[in-house]
Amino acid sequence: MAEFYYQIKGRMPGKEGSYSEWAWPPVFSGIVEAEGRKEAKAKIEEDYGRQFPMRVLRKDMDEHEYLLHIRELAPGDVYLRRRFLDTACKECGTPFKLIDKYNDPYADHRGPDYCSERCASAGKKRELLDFNLAAEGRLPAVIYQVRQKATGKVYIGQTIQAFTLRWWQHLTTPSDCKFHEALKSSPITDWEFSVIEVVEYPPECKNKLAYLTDRERFWIETFNSVANGFNTTLPAKISPQEPLDLEAAF
Structure with a gap:
């Protein structure tokens, strides 16, 4: 059964001497499942208890209050489907x-x-x-956790960005890692984000990125979030007093 996206547009009276127009935004938009456009239209009209024209000539617009637009929703239409997601x-x-x-x-x-x-x-x-x-x-560096309420499992991460922005990035630009797959498989209300450490670098620290990665490793080990959580790997152990090998760190 296909999904159809529909919009019900209302008529906006035209100025004196001009035709009416269909107002924007629509009065209502939604999704209906049906075998075809004809069945989709019938379901919508049944829900609203009235009939809707799908095409109206400009000269006849004053005779109709609403116009119905229906289009089949493609499985990969992320733009429209996003409107219906939490x-x-x-x-x-x-x-x-x-x-x-x-x-x-x-x-x-x-x-x-x-x-x-x-x-x-x-x-x-x-x-x-x-x-x-x-x-x-x-802007302080932080170690954060994202916890799934249903299971208690966590993901541990680090960021030198605003931590709210990092959480937003996880939600809006997911990859195929096990954490993002889990995020996509349950409602957003099943997750909570929190900062577990605001990282303060010791005076003798020569490599801040190495120190930050070391703190991330500490919390991943503390929560055992590789074996029993959503982290994929454990960061390599690096001395903050030595030059950082980026390939080894990540």
Whole structure:
């Protein structure tokens, strides 16, 4: 059975002496499963208790309040399917569906990254602050964990970026590693992100990246997150007092 993406557009009266137009954004958008477009249309009309035209001549627009548009949703259509998936707000972490914001006429923010205008504003300020801190070398390195609530298993990582940005990257640009496969297999509400160490480099440290990797290794071993978690490998043990071999470190 195929999936069909549909939009119901409302009529917007034209100015004096001009034709009406179909308003944007649509009144409602959704997905319906059906054997074909005809069955999809019938299901939508049954749900709404009314019939919808799928084509209206401009001269006849004043006779119709709504217009129905239907298209078959391809399995690989990531752009449209993303609208129906839970997304974590980049600022507060609250899960939301983009399609719910599109369908809510009172939504104050319709972008894909934040749940509300308040979070969008705060996020932009935070990104500017993080950018300034990073440019000045004042953004602290951290070790973080991502824990799956259902199993208690964790993934341990390190970052010198804003840690909220690192969590966002895991969610939006997944690879085929076992951690990202697990992320994709359960709802976002099943996961929690936390910082477990803000790394402070000792005065005698000659190689900060080696020291950071050593702290990551410590926590991976502490949680046993390779054998009983979502880390794929254990970072090589490197002395912070020696030059770093990047290939050995990662």
